[in-house]
Amino acid sequence: MRHLIVLAGLTLGAIGVAEAADDRQLADAVAGRYQACGDRASLILPLARSGLDLVPLYANGYETQTVAGSPFDEQELDVRLREPQDLRAQLDAYLACETPIMRLSQGQALLAAAATEAHAGSAMVAFYQHGWSVGADELRGRDGVDGVADLSGGTLAVGPHAAGLDLLAEATRTGREQAGDAWEAPTIVMTDDASGGAGDTPERRLAADGEVDAALVASDASGDEPALLSTQSASRAVSGIYVVRQDYLEAHRDEIERLVTALFNAEEQVREDVTTQIVDWSTVAAHLLDDPEAGETARTLWRQVETVGVQGNVDWSRQDGGLRSFPRLNEEIAGELQAVGLLSDRPSLALAEMDYGALAEGVFDQRRAELSSFDPEAARALLSEQRQTGDIDGQTLVKFEIHFRPDQDRFPAREYAEDFAEVMDTAQRYGGALLTIEGHADPSLFLQRRSAGIPERLLEQHRENLQALSEARAASVRQSVLAFADDHDVRLDASQLVSEGLGISDPATGLCDGEPCPVSTAEERADNRRVVFRVVEIEAESEAFTPPTTW
DSSP: OOOOBBOTTOOTTOOOBOSSOHHHHHHHHTTTOOOOOOOOSSEEEEOOSSGGGHHHHHHTTSSSBOOTTSHHHHTTOOEEEEOOOOHHHHHHHHHTTSSSEEEEEHHHHHHHHHHHTTSGGGOEEEEEEEEEESSSEEEEEOTTOOSGGGGTTOEEEEOTTOTTHHHHHHHHHHHHHHHGGGOOOOEEEEOSOOSSSSSOOHHHHHHSTTTOSEEEEETTSSOOOOEEEETTTSTTSOEEEEEEEHHHHHHOHHHHHHHHHHHHHHHHHHHHHHHTTOOOHHHHHHHHTSOTTOHHHHHHHHHTEEEOHHHHHHHHTOSSOOTTOHHHHHHHHHHHHHHTTSOSSOOOOEEOOOOHHHHOTTOOOOGGGTOOOBOHHHHHHHHHHHHHHTOTTTTEEEEEEEEOOTTOOOOOHHHHHHHHHHHHHHHHHTTTSEEEEEEOOOOHHHHHHHHTTOOHHHHHHHHHHHHHHHHHHHHHHHHHHHHHHHHTTOOOOGGGEEEEEOTTSSOTTOEETTEEOOOOSHHHHHHHSEEEEEEEOOOTTOTTBOOGGGO
16 A cells, blocks of 8 residues: 655645655755754753653743752753744754754654754754653544554554654554554554644544544544553553754763753652642643643643653663663664655664763662552452453453463473563553463363263362463463563563463363363364463553552
């Protein structure tokens, strides 16, 4: 299928095709804006309409100009905060060096690369990760589009240079994996307004019957179409970052490092202030939303993000292929955006070489790296309810399995390294969802004994033995995955991984009148000897989900 990029500014009834990918159009729009950076009295720092930007607001004393005694002032910084702007406006100011820093998602940074790399001085260098969107962005589908695999060959509405492009990339990656050889890259329809305006927005395009199959929107966008994928579950998809011009970093590295130190200290204090309920949300709303009466909306923005602090930046800056590291995110997002025609090529974005641990001056509280996000008992109760109601398949975002030998209940890493790596990767991507580990057993011997007419009590004992074996398998796999992650210096939230033994209650060969169907071949027996991994979506308000951002 040809990849269509619809020209910005068109109405619903008038569709045209752009001649270039979105990154090239953006570069052409700002051509000629480049200027070298000169001396400046203060550093202009842009904000975004995100709960993550509560941190720089606090760091500046909740004012546009740096307040005495604030974290920025303590680092001898003179900072001016700039109101949230779209990518095009940020890029204009960045290339002219009105502000040498941009506040972006990593997908937006990839779109901006064609413009910024035209001159060596304005090439972007990423130096700080604020954190992740956790519920602020979602991909909604029309009736009949039940999952991301259904996006194959479809049409997706996207706002101009949207921050949520990272989520779009995750959706198409997952859809392609699920659809396999049948996958066909979707067509992208670019609207003239991102969301909330009076123009042609993605949510309006989705509401127009038959116009598009899905739309990338903010979670507070109008409309009641179901979410195919949300950052509530895919909570490691949309990464909010700062980038700085190469020439400015070379001339002012000490200033940028002091900025990072101030942000680390502010991030720690902000979380404590939210917990003790002393944040002035009206002031936050005035800066981020241009509406001091929108304090509750500002509070909601905070609930929809996860700041990562010191340890998060250490993990993000890993150059050895860390699962959610800056290099790996760029590689994945760029590949998907190029496949749908939004990128003309894959830029290689630079990462500042900083010792984040050394820059974390005065930051002592790094416990979030070890905190649990899920209540195990509440999670098990939720899963049990979903199984009883038959809803667990509908709540499953991703599903895969591994197989084993008869009576096996140990799973050494040397045999299952590839499978364990997939589990680690999945758990990291879907930090807001449960990852269940279901142990299953082969019912063939049970069926043989039942056919032989052995007493019911012995059959029940055999069923219980198979149940216990499946539980042991699931628990063993869970421990092996956690040990494998630890050996590879990958942080997994152990509370996210819930092991369950299902015995012979759900064999791969199916049920016949509530009991396992007859098993006649070695292949069928092998199919039943399995451990199934599910990524199970849960509601943000569920008692099973208690993310560290709530403390």
